């Protein structure tokens with residue numbers, strides 16, 4: 286019996302949609318061709334905000350075009366900088382962040398995310414995330430440096446404190462060599478009651 290093909294990109298978006306709503310602030314840490322940025326803009330609506338990072342002008346141009354086609358550019362700020370600079374650009378808590386690591390599909394395969402900057406970006410997103418928020422991280426192991434990046438992300442997750450809950454979200458039947466989707470939740474518990 287053949288299994289239905291499960292899209293991890295879709296699963297990441299559905300998981301983020303569980304915690305993200307109208308008027309929220311979300312981050313696309315790797316804008317790429319803009320699929321996740323568009324999804325985030327649709328989810329937060331005109332009253333929300335999306336901040337999308339990429340180091341390649343070609344990626345930001347593709348993202349801008351995708352948003353313009355759907356008339357959804359207004360809530361989105363496109364930042365031509367690495368996600369490791371996230372805290373220079375965002376000062377308020379965010380509800381969600383999406384990392385889709387690796388190279389730009391259809392673009393220059395030699396320009397990939399790098400372990401050190403990915404970890405710094407992830408660390409920054411963790412500091413910015415509001416309790417109850419969620420971060421998705423998609424890691425590809427098939428390109429040079431991808432395996433190391435995967436192992437470093439896993440080590441980072443294992444060091445997270447008790448306020449965090451994380452899981453590898455790949456459904457059964459996805460081959461081990463496939464991209465890996467991690468979801469990180471900042472728990473609501475442990476918050477001090479306000480006076």
Ligand SMILES: C[S@@+](CC[C@H](N)C(=O)[O-])C[C@H]1O[C@@H](n2cnc3c(N)ncnc32)[C@H](O)[C@@H]1O
Nearest residue numbers: 315316317318319320321339367368385389398
């Ligand atoms: C797999 S693609 C992202 C796909 C995208 N989420 C989409 O929906 O089309 C990875 C992207 O990360 C970008 N990138 C690489 N290093 C980065 C960094 N330090 N900060 C932000 N983006 C980076 C690449 O330029 C590339 O466009």
